[in-house]
Amino acid sequence: MNIAVPIKLVPDVAEELEINDDGNDLERDYVSYKVNEFCDHALEEALQLKEAHGGTVTVLALERDETEKALFTALAKGVDRAIKITGVDEDANSHTAATAMCEALADVEYDVVMTGVQAADDRDGQLGVRMASMLGIPHVSAVSDISVTGDVMTVHKEYAGGVMAKFEVTPKVVLGVQSARQTPRYAPVSRVRQIMKESGGLDEKESDASNDDEGAVVRRMYLPEKGEGAQMIEGDADEVAAKIAELLNAKRS
Amino acid sequence: MSNDILVVAEHLKGAISDVTFELLGKGRELATATGGSLNIALLSSGLSSDGLGAADKVIRVDHDRLGEFNPEAYIVALAAVVEQSSPRLTLIGNTSMGMDLAAALSVRQNIPLVAYALDVSIDGDSVVTTSQLYGGKVYAESVIAGDAGIVSVLAGSFPADAGRKEGAPSEESMDAPEAIGDGRVVFKGLVEPEGGDVDITQHDYLVAVGRGIQSEDNLPLVEELAKALGGAVCSSRPIVDSKWLPKTRQVGKSGLKVKPKIYLALGISGAPEHIEGMKDAELIIAVNSDETAPIFEHAHYGTTEDLFDIVPALTAKLS
DSSP: OOEEEEEOEEEOTTSOOOBOTTSSSBOGGGOOEEEOHHHHHHHHHHHHHHHHHOOOEEEEEEOOTTHHHHHHHHHHHTOSEEEEEESOOTTOOHHHHHHHHHHHGGGOOOSEEEEESOOTTOTTOOHHHHHHHHHTOOEEEEEEEEEEETTEEEEEEEOGGGOEEEEEEOSSEEEEESOOSSOOOOOOHHHHHHHHHHSOOOEEEEOOOOOOOTTEEEEEEEOOOOSSSOEEOOSOHHHHHHHHHHHHHHHHO | OOSOEEEEOOEETTEEOHHHHHHHHHHHHHHHHHTOOEEEEEEESSOOOTTBTTSSEEEEEEOGGGSSOOHHHHHHHHHHHHHHHOOSEEEEESSHHHHHHHHHHHHHHTOOEEEEEEEEEEETTEEEEEEEEGGGTEEEEEEEOSSOEEEEEOTTSSOSGGGOBSSOOEEEEEOOOSOSOOSSEEEEEEEOOOOSSOOGGGOSEEEEEOGGGOSGGGHHHHHHHHHHHTOEEEEOHHHHHTTSSOGGGBBSTTSBOOOOSEEEEESOOOOHHHHHHHTTOSEEEEEOSOTTOTHHHHOSEEEOSOHHHHHHHHHHHHO
């Protein structure tokens, strides 16, 4: 089974995010990118399936500050091929990203596309579902517990309350991965460096997908107003703990 | 195109989900603003439309493959409904099921989509939405200016009661499209969560841990605190993904919805998926070293002191 894993690099939300002067996007100069955590799970699950059943894993990503590092890391983890897609704007929406990813898949052999179920920036919907619809193949989102028997995959789609729906899917199919069977593996920096030196470099593909807003334009982007939120408790750790204890005890009595 | 608002009904095990009523309540406001009618697409295998009285009309598609949700079959049926009824706006829950429909409908019918919406309104000829992006840290106001749009709305954004109305509206049946997917995605049944563990929905006092706990080795600290408080430990998704706690302890969109008297959130950033599961707690106290963490928008009290200082001190004071 050959698996393609399109990964999204998204602004690191643990960092402070600023809005640009036009007030309609992030200030991209200050954004640091990281691999969407759900995509990291998709990659891990793809590698698990490869290890159990053979086949290849190809990872694809749009060019951002951290893309080379992410792709070489994927190679160090055991991916067979890594494709960097150039020429797509940094503020590209999921629609544009999906177009570029689908173009790049044209010469990739795949049975299954596995990507993160969602990302912090997909205002216009999830990458995987968009790709499936463009490729004309079925999709199942929010899956975990993936297994393969012959040509058929069994997946579990998560609903609220811990209920799961079990589906059998026959590739080709796109899976939006919610979580891998184990915590995504770590590639030691030394191994990544070695791969950077030894590999013939990354495959590159240029895309001319233009960043079409598709009729839904951001008029204003802003940080949610502060003030109505939590009352912050002042003091050192012990004073804060005392105040919290007081609040808890008042509620318990 | 019409001025109609179309809500896509979501159902599981024969019951219409809350998010559907939330959308019906909002849909009524929007239909009043556009001067259109409020319709609901009910894709199922003979599910009753009782209780959907808030809608003007049910557009029903019945098929064996639509009994429980199936992404492959549902999108074909939904696309047919939208093709035929040409709604001004289609409202879908931004849920596990809705995710499989909204973006697919957008591509198939070439209609713009705004996802992760917290609010939707009509402004003149445009649909205006507010989406919650970047882990809840940023809001984006979008304008859909064309004559059709799709909005997927975060569960819990609107009151469900506004959309609950006795009775069944008028019905229009549509034949299921002949090729309702080619059967490459087959629904094989539902898997219920394993029982036997603590039922966190039944506890009045919850101590919730997130990524800030750093390591599984630190969990005993939190368990001691929960014991001193007389409550139970629950968590956000990453803790369960790391298998530090069982799935039965997960609060949020794909976990459980809780409404305790006390919710003490330790090292939880407050991603929208988590907030969805706990925002109705009576008293929320958040401990997180990142002062910009969205959890503080939802908590009643907060502190940025280190949780590893707060937790032992608090345990001692409560014991």
